[in-house]
């Protein structure tokens with residue numbers, strides 16, 4: 136299905152801030168995802184008022200206004216704190232629409248977008264066949280009624296947003312409970328914990344809106360919004376680092392140092408592999424925009440093993456982002472590092488993607504030939520010398536969220 | 552000699568020759584130096600182009616998957632209208648319901664009408680046996696399959712049989728096929744929607760097999776056209792906004808752009824690549840096993856040939872269990888299975904292409920002005936979809952459901 140018109144005559148979008156898809160935007164360095172539940176027994180108008188109060192508070196914070204520093208008396212100075220470029224985004228989880236968890240009912244059940252469901256909590260193939268949940272001791276909640284995403288240039292700005300919300304709930308006795316908070320940071324080396332460049336190939340800015348903006352009125356309140364998928368993926372670095380560099384490169388599909396796409400793997404007489412990268416790399420050379428694009432978004436490879444790498448499994452057809460069959464998503468993930476467990480750092484990728492249909496993300500992880508068959512990349516039945524299937528990713532927390540278009544007093548207010 | 556789709560071996564002798572001639576004939580119009588009539592030693596590698604079986608257009612036009620599901624399953628006494636009109640992703644299905652309307656079985660097929668016409672022209676016995684098998688009947692009346700014509704009449708020519716079979720088993724005048732053995736009432740044998748033909752697929756590939764490009768407005772450089780863009784230039788034998796056409800067109804242009812030679816794999820066909828079986832949840836909460844889906848009418852991955860080439864998929868709950876397909880839940884939407892389209896939504900369709908290495912032939916880009924791609928809901932075909940939807944809704948209001956036990960001829964006479 137093809138999406139919105141391509142060029143300038145498009146109406147302005149209503150997509151919330153916090154998704155850095157517009158040309159020239161770069162996401163801030165610091166990330167928080169605050170998950171909040173609405174207490175059972177809350178009436179829709181109370182929930183609406185509580186969310187509106189939070190949204191107003193956040194609007195003020197973005198202007199540097201902190202509630203406790205507001206002038207109270209004549210002569211008090213107006214205090215404006217550095218806002219850190221804070222952006223805020225509000226999402227609704229499947230739980231909000233669940234009448235058994237909200238008595239009286241908060242939102243009509245038929246307003247739930249069809250694909251907005253809880254990820255299955257346990258059992259074989261959960262949440263995805265080869266991307267399993269992490270062990271109990273590592274697992275964290277990922278789903279809630281409300282998700283608030285904060286992104287800013289400073290740790291202070293994102294942390295302050297969380298603390299100010301807590302203060303507001305406390306002061307006004309709002310019927311809201313914090314569930315958990317997930318943190319992340321961006322790397323200015325543009326690499327991930329597995330040392331490879333990450334985010335090299337994200338959608339072109341001109342293609343992003345078509346990939347993320349909801350075009351269906353299914354339900355109507357989501358038209359013009361987007362859907363967010365969050366998967367906090369733990370990376371077992373010990374397993375990854377046990378692989379030789381060539382094997383890592385085969386699994387990713389790029390050169391570890393330069394990010395240059397792998398094009399072909401030649402096999403020697405004794406089965407030894409020799410990796411051929413696309414000629415014309417590395418990055419940083421004075422390349423034409425078309426060459427740059429070719430390295431970022433390489434052509435479909437013919438080599439069967441290269442086809443099975445992470446970058447080609449996750450962009451199998453290498454086709455247009457506005458065609459749903461290509462399952463293109465706009466990634467905006469952050470890295471994380473948490474307390475040491477068993478003497479090992481607990482780290483990984485807080486994968487976040489925005490897409491106009493959640494099926495684009497779940498298809499990536501559920502389709503054969505895409506990421507379904509493997510934990511990250513590579514062949515399921517490797518030949519001699521090829522990397523054996525590895526298992527080093529697991530999901531610590533995950534959730535799917537509806538991110539409605541901007542509205543007053545807050546995005547999605549009309550459903551309460 | 553062109554192989555039979557799915558590596559089947561139903562055709563012998565003159566039928567085989569007729570099939571080979573038909574396939575070759577389809578390539579007559581090919582003017583691309585990139586597209587070969589059949590794979591050879593220059594095209595050793597394989598690329599899979601895949602897309603989802605659930606039709607994209609009705610959803611885009613009706614702005615709702617739920618409505619699209621209802622329209623796609625629309626069945627009247629004249630047969631499966633939704634299928635004949637809108638199941639246009641090179642796959643069609645039949646939804647078999649119990650007397651209470653609950654789904655008992657869903658059958659999907661990617662078999663081409665041209666293949667069945669060849670089979671019916673030369674092998675009437677085999678044809679009737681196959682039809683009987685698909686209908687779950689011990690035998691079928693030849694008249695119900697060949698209309699008023701006796702396919703065993705002395706002196707009857709293959710052309711006459713073919714014409715009679717076509718008249719009975721393929722749609723006429725925009726209606727579902729007359730014969731209950733391909734209009735879904737008693738069976739689904741092969742595809743009947745006008746776009747779902749091998750000729751259509753080959754035309755799609757041969758018209759796309761050029762390095763079409765346009766100047767990118769951002770960079771000023773020539774870049775390859777995406778599938779939706781190429782279709783918008785009106786150079787293609789393809790429809791916009793389907794899953795299949797833009798994906799295949801985009802993929803094929805990409806191959807030409809990379810200077811590859813390529814050919815549709817032999818046997819040429821459209822196959823059922825995979826099914827997301829574990830999305831379905833049984834009443835006890837456990838996922839449905841893959842074994843409940845029966846892959847038919849094509850070779851399965853085996854030995855050195857690991858490609859899935861099934862053309863028919865039959866899904867039902869095994870006997871002995873006290874529930875049916877209609878009691879299952881799709882965990883991706885949380886909804887019970889009420890429409891065949893929900894099973895189609897689990898299915899991935901694939902076309903295999905054999906390719907040479909890059910730059911095997913010099914690339915001579917065909918530059919076109921970059922077109923505007925209309926949003927799907929503004930495409931002209933949406934008027935047809937919306938009109939049918941109105942008819943559907945009116946018909947639902949007037950519905951007097953009853954399914955005849957006997958097969959009634961065009962003039963109302965009982966013939967079987």
Ligand code: HEM
Pocket residue numbers: 327328329331332333334335336337366368370387389431432433445446447449450464483484486499500506528
């Ligand atoms: C949660 C599941 C994941 C999904 C759905 C996913 C999806 C993607 C996608 C769509 C791409 C772009 C491919 C392209 O268009 O060329 C990509 C690239 C990449 N991903 Fe993932 N990924 C996942 C998890 C991870 C994890 C956990 C890591 C690292 C620990 C990772 C590392 C990379 C790297 C290094 C690249 C190549 C750089 C680039 O092309 O941007 N991915 N991934």
